[in-house]
Amino acid sequence: MPKPKVSLIEIENMLKVRVLFNDKELNMKGQIVIQCLVNCEGKAGDFQIVHCPSEMANIGFQIFDVLKNNFKDWEAGVQRKQKVDVLVKTIIHVDKGRIKINMNY
Numbered sequence: 001m002p003k004p005k006v007s008l009i010e011i012e013n014m015l016k017v018r019v020l021f022n023d024k025e026l027n028m029k030g031q032i033v034i035q036c037l038v039n040c041e042g043k044a045g046d047f048q049i050v051h052c053p054s055e056m057a058n059i060g061f062q063i064f065d066v067l068k069n070n071f072k073d074w075e076a077g078v079q080r081k082q083k084v085d086v087l088v089k090t091i092i093h094v095d096k097g098r099i100k101i102n103m104n105y
Contacts, residue, residue, distance in 0.1 A: 002038040002077040002086050006070075008101050014070060015092075015099045019062045025097075032060045032092040034067055040083040042076040056094065063092055063099070 004011070033051040036044045047068040052060035067090065077086035093100040 002042065002074045002088060004071060004103075005042075005073045005075065008103070011067075011071065012099055012101055015063060015066055015101075018066050019059060019099065021059065021097050025056070025059055027096060028056055028059070029095050030056050030093075032056060032063055032094065033089055034064055034092065035087060035089045036067075036071075037085060038074045038077060038088055039085045040076050042074045042083075044072045044074055044088075050089065059094060 030053045031051065032049070032053075035048050035050050037046040038044050047064065049060055049064050076083040078084065088103060091102040093102070
């Protein structure tokens with residue numbers, strides 16, 4: 001499976017600094033799912049928001065923007081000793097102003 005060249009902790013810290021919550025959003029809890037295609041050269045592209053509750057649209061857009069602009073270099077996925085393209089889903093858990101990331105392939 002592909003691996004980001006930046007650790008998940010570093011990404012979470014980047015999101016903590018760059019995602020701004022308004023007073024109403026500080027009490028929200030939910031998941032945002034963003035996917036991208038990591039090609040056989042280890043470059044991520046075709047970022048898409050797959051799921052985002054409508055009340056969290058502002059948070060979702062901010063997270064999407066940070067990931068799309070700072071999450072482009074990966075170690076390529078390998079299958080049977082060949083580098084391959086892989087669709088990666090990133091699940092972002094938002095819980096009262098805190099952000100946690102999980103990767104799914």
